[in-house]
Amino acid sequence: MKKRPQKGTKNDKMDDPVPTQNKFQPLSDHEDSDIDDQNSEAELMEDDEEVEQSDNVKTEKPPPIIMHAKYDYKEIITFCKEHTKAGVNIKYTKDKTIIFANEINDFKNLKKELQSVEKTQWHTYATKDERTHGFVIYGLQNRPDEEEVKEDLIKKNINCKTVYKMKNTNTPLYVVITDNKTTLNEVQEKVRTVQQVVVNWKKLINKKEIIQCHKCQSWGHSAANCFAKTKCLKCAGQHLTSECKLRKDNEADQQKIKCANCGERHLANSTECPTYQSRRAHLEKTRLAASEKRGNKNKKFVPAPSPTTNPWTQKEKPEQKQSGSPRQTEPAPATQTQTDEINTSDFMELAKELRN
Numbered sequence: 001m002k003k004r005p006q007k008g009t010k011n012d013k014m015d016d017p018v019p020t021q022n023k024f025q026p027l028s029d030h031e032d033s034d035i036d037d038q039n040s041e042a043e044l045m046e047d048d049e050e051v052e053q054s055d056n057v058k059t060e061k062p063p064p065i066i067m068h069a070k071y072d073y074k075e076i077i078t079f080c081k082e083h084t085k086a087g088v089n090i091k092y093t094k095d096k097t098i099i100f101a102n103e104i105n106d107f108k109n110l111k112k113e114l115q116s117v118e119k120t121q122w123h124t125y126a127t128k129d130e131r132t133h134g135f136v137i138y139g140l141q142n143r144p145d146e147e148e149v150k151e152d153l154i155k156k157n158i159n160c161k162t163v164y165k166m167k168n169t170n171t172p173l174y175v176v177i178t179d180n181k182t183t184l185n186e187v188q189e190k191v192r193t194v195q196q197v198v199v200n201w202k203k204l205i206n207k208k209e210i211i212q213c214h215k216c217q218s219w220g221h222s223a224a225n226c227f228a229k230t231k232c233l234k235c236a237g238q239h240l241t242s243e244c245k246l247r248k249d250n251e252a253d254q255q256k257i258k259c260a261n262c263g264e265r266h267l268a269n270s271t272e273c274p275t276y277q278s279r280r281a282h283l284e285k286t287r288l289a290a291s292e293k294r295g296n297k298n299k300k301f302v303p304a305p306s307p308t309t310n311p312w313t314q315k316e317k318p319e320q321k322q323s324g325s326p327r328q329t330e331p332a333p334a335t336q337t338q339t340d341e342i343n344t345s346d347f348m349e350l351a352k353e354l355r356n
């Protein structure tokens with residue numbers, strides 16, 4: 001066995017404090033045909049990532065790591081071997097390389113090591129213990145501060161991570177992010193009032209049905225686990241949306257709107273976007289097939305929430321549903337199933353960004 005590649009080793013990094021370039025070279029087109037992928041679970045197509053992700057919850061396998069390019073087999077395998085104990089499996093798709101770690105600690109280590117590899121673009125998903133639940137509090141007409149609400153919830157023994165006020169709503173709504181063990185029943189029972197005001201609780205649901213990364217604007221993963229290039233929601237430029245110079249009230253700026261996914265003139269989170277629509281159609285098909293395979297059990301699929309507002313629209317018309325999705329029109333009931341797992345971190349981050 002070859003001891004170590006010429007590049008991409010940990011020691012190289014230490015010896016060479018000035019990283020010069022990508023340690024993995026993407027494959028050229030002709031090199032990929034002789035890779036024999038024997039991994040049975042790697043039948044996953046890249047567009048089925050969400051489905052695979054939901055299955056992971058059940059089996060507690062580490063989430064896949066999706067590299068946004070094709071990388072040389074030897075280099076990537078050597079890198080992975082070096083940073084894992086139980087090894088990995090690799091799956092190549094049309095333009096990506098997917099790494100499957102066998103153990104959660106290996107996954108965490110790879111994630112850490114990959115972050116220090118220059119110019120590498122990739123994303124992954126939250127592990128089970130990183131997942132959170134989201135709820136909405138109705139009824140707080142007294143409009144307390146977010147911190148006051150949080151304090152009250154913690155006093156009432158809710159494992160509350162964050163509270164924030166929703167923007168552009170007619171009545172004050174507070175989003176509460178908890179750990180993934182907290183249930184709707186629990187919050188309803190433990191917290192009937194906040195600051196002596198009677199409240200109602202609902203689950204936070206995602207109207208868009210597919211999560212969108214607000215860092216790179218791709219659909220299907222969240223920013224918390226994204227290590228791809230930053231792209232602006234408004235103009236597709238390489239900056240955070242919150243740093244965009246385009247202004248809503250400027251006619252000329254309106255002409256400069258560009259979708260980071262398809263290049264057309266709309267915001268990257270538009271449901272009109274052909275990229276979104278084809279992804280959604282594909283996902284719909286995949287989910288249907290998967291649910292049929294499971295004997296129609298466990299039909300509900302609750303993806304992580306994506307923003308319900310964007311920086312330039314006051315408020316989306318309530319429930320402007322796309323056609324043909326009857327099984328997703330209602331939030332999941334309060335039963336504790338694997339589909340309760342949602343990752344709300346990108347929602348939170350977007351809210352944070354837009355607040356400024």
Ligand SMILES: [Zn+2]
Pocket residue numbers: 123213214215216217218221222223226227228
């Ligand atoms: Zn991303």
Ligand SMILES: [Zn+2]
Pocket residue numbers: 232233234235236237239240241243244245246
């Ligand atoms: Zn911009």
Ligand SMILES: [Zn+2]
Pocket residue numbers: 259260261262263264266267268273274275
């Ligand atoms: Zn588009």
